[in-house]
Amino acid sequence: MGFNTALSGIKASADYLNVTGNNIANADTTGFKKSRVEFDDLYSTNVLGAGSNNSIGSGVGVSKVAQEFSSGNLKYTDNNLDLAVDGTGFFVIKQPDGTQAYTRAGDFKLDADGNLVTNTGQKVQGYNAKNGILGGNLEDLVVPTERIPPKATSDVKLKLNLNSEGEDVPPYIRADFDPKNPDTYNYTQTQTVTDANGNNHIISYYYAKGKDPDTYRVYATVDGKTKDDTGAAFMPPTYATFNNAEGNTDYNGDGIKEKPFQLLYLGNTEPTTATISTMSQTPIAVSGTLGGVAITGGLAPADLREPKQVARPAFDPNNPKSYSYGNTKNIYDSLGQTHTLGYYFIQQGEDNTYEVRATVDGKESYTDPITGEEKPFLPKNSMVKFDATGKYQGTFQGIPPFGTPQPVNLEITGFDPTNRDAIMPIDLAGSTQFALASTDNFEQNGYTAGELQGVSFDRDGNLKATYTNQQTSVLGQVALASFDNVDGLTPAGDTAWVASSNSGQANVGRPNSGTLGGIQGGALEQSNVDLTSELVALIEAQRNYQANSKTLETENTVTQTIINLR
Numbered sequence: 001m002g003f004n005t006a007l008s009g010i011k012a013s014a015d016y017l018n019v020t021g022n023n024i025a026n027a028d029t030t031g032f033k034k035s036r037v038e039f040d041d042l043y044s045t046n047v048l049g050a051g052s053n054n055s056i057g058s059g060v061g062v063s064k065v066a067q068e069f070s071s072g073n074l075k076y077t078d079n080n081l082d083l084a085v086d087g088t089g090f091f092v093i094k095q096p097d098g099t100q101a102y103t104r105a106g107d108f109k110l111d112a113d114g115n116l117v118t119n120t121g122q123k124v125q126g127y128n129a130k131n132g133i134l135g136g137n138l139e140d141l142v143v144p145t146e147r148i149p150p151k152a153t154s155d156v157k158l159k160l161n162l163n164s165e166g167e168d169v170p171p172y173i174r175a176d177f178d179p180k181n182p183d184t185y186n187y188t189q190t191q192t193v194t195d196a197n198g199n200n201h202i203i204s205y206y207y208a209k210g211k212d213p214d215t216y217r218v219y220a221t222v223d224g225k226t227k228d229d230t231g232a233a234f235m236p237p238t239y240a241t242f243n244n245a246e247g248n249t250d251y252n253g254d255g256i257k258e259k260p261f262q263l264l265y266l267g268n269t270e271p272t273t274a275t276i277s278t279m280s281q282t283p284i285a286v287s288g289t290l291g292g293v294a295i296t297g298g299l300a301p302a303d304l305r306e307p308k309q310v311a312r313p314a315f316d317p318n319n320p321k322s323y324s325y326g327n328t329k330n331i332y333d334s335l336g337q338t339h340t341l342g343y344y345f346i347q348q349g350e351d352n353t354y355e356v357r358a359t360v361d362g363k364e365s366y367t368d369p370i371t372g373e374e375k376p377f378l379p380k381n382s383m384v385k386f387d388a389t390g391k392y393q394g395t396f397q398g399i400p401p402f403g404t405p406q407p408v409n410l411e412i413t414g415f416d417p418t419n420r421d422a423i424m425p426i427d428l429a430g431s432t433q434f435a436l437a438s439t440d441n442f443e444q445n446g447y448t449a450g451e452l453q454g455v456s457f458d459r460d461g462n463l464k465a466t467y468t469n470q471q472t473s474v475l476g477q478v479a480l481a482s483f484d485n486v487d488g489l490t491p492a493g494d495t496a497w498v499a500s501s502n503s504g505q506a507n508v509g510r511p512n513s514g515t516l517g518g519i520q521g522g523a524l525e526q527s528n529v530d531l532t533s534e535l536v537a538l539i540e541a542q543r544n545y546q547a548n549s550k551t552l553e554t555e556n557t558v559t560q561t562i563i564n565l566r
Helices: 002-025 273-277 531-563
Strands: 035-043 057-067 074-076 083-086 090-094 100-103 123-130 156-161 187-194 200-209 215-222 238-242 263-267 284-290 293-299 325-332 338-347 353-360 365-367 374-376 382-386 392-397 411-413 423-427 439-444 452-457 462-467 472-478 480-482 490-493 496-498 507-509 518-521 523-525
Touching: 002 035, 002 057, 002 531, 083 090, 156 338, 187 293, 200 284, 200 293, 215 284, 263 273, 325 439, 452 518
Parallel strands: 083 523, 156 423
Antiparallel strands: 035 057, 074 523, 083 518, 090 100, 090 123, 090 480, 100 496, 123 472, 156 439, 187 200, 200 215, 215 238, 238 263, 284 293, 325 338, 338 353, 353 382, 365 374, 382 392, 411 423, 452 462, 462 472, 480 507, 490 496
């Protein structure tokens, strides 16, 4: 009996040594879970009955070698395909026979077919994506290596601030007219007239920029005086509106485009769309008495001096003086060809209004392939308006007083040489006109073709690809599995387990859902073996083995004593 007890103890101690040695051997094994030996005492059934107060134990037996599934520490690496489960769950892998196994070791690789696999070639399971949309079926997780096709720009978001302290060109003159103060007018024109007595008088005309674009308030003096003998002005309030430096617009519908700086309106009231469209022009009349002598004069519309020397020059994207604010950004056609979109804003008068101009590759127009006509990328007279508080109101076509504003969507057409019918809307929502430097934030959704540059995983286990064209795409998502009883899992080697009747079926799902943990990319879960504890256990196992050996030796001595009795 004593021999059996000693032998059971030796065997149990040997098992203890084996388990401890296995833990120590796998201290650096990724995802390894340490084991522990669970012992039970043994009793023999005799005539007194098992469990009797007089029963003597028959030794010890190993009832179970249990694994401890506590998490190991995370070790960060430089490999984006190294994964660790941060929390509960196991990676799902497919064995060569098609059955599933489960592991915490995430040192994955890519095979020749682009499958994500373990070091032993088992395929990692997950949800593959098509056109960026994740599927719902569990399958081999694949990393496609194909290049990403180009995408034409089809939407532009432009959030800008136009400095409210900016001014029209020339700037509106707010000061009261004073012929002795050059800051109260922009330019002058003189005329010599003769009174009834044969004396000559000098009539001077002064042009001061008004609130409306390209409009000037005209004043007159006679011999330097602004009023006649009665204190009345020599000329009633007069307004003159000229065409801009570009011309090329038919305002009155006669089929002839007005020339640059051509007079469009002359009258005693501020210009309106109606007076511009009819080209209403009332000659200037100067009259009054000076020294008791009547003086008369005036200018025919054709005699007014044009504002060439003070007006804004014709729009030229290469000349910053021809616009208030401008910038250029890249857009893409359907073949992935890069084009340069220029957008420019020109302040019009003092009504928080800006003309919008657009260029593609430095040009404002393209040749229609069907008609052969030149068409602008952006319709003429497009404009953006802000309210008195600097908030964006909308985009319109028609700039007062030259046209009646009509709400329109700001759209670029004809920019794609392969598809001239393509439309690219420009969304200015959120734009402002505050007293800050003019800036903009440009976003567009096009890109060139790109080669796969690298892959990585996020916290939700999404497999994301980055391409040489700075685009990213979701290629798939790794799957995780949980069990009702992880202690019931059966070791399958290669740091993997398979489900058993004790563990229950695997509950497969997506990371960070339910009780499943998240994914840490570029990291590996280390073994949960504590070497210090294992070395102590090694000493314990050795002591137990020696003690049981002593029991065996003592039993042998007693037996020999009995045999040697005479």
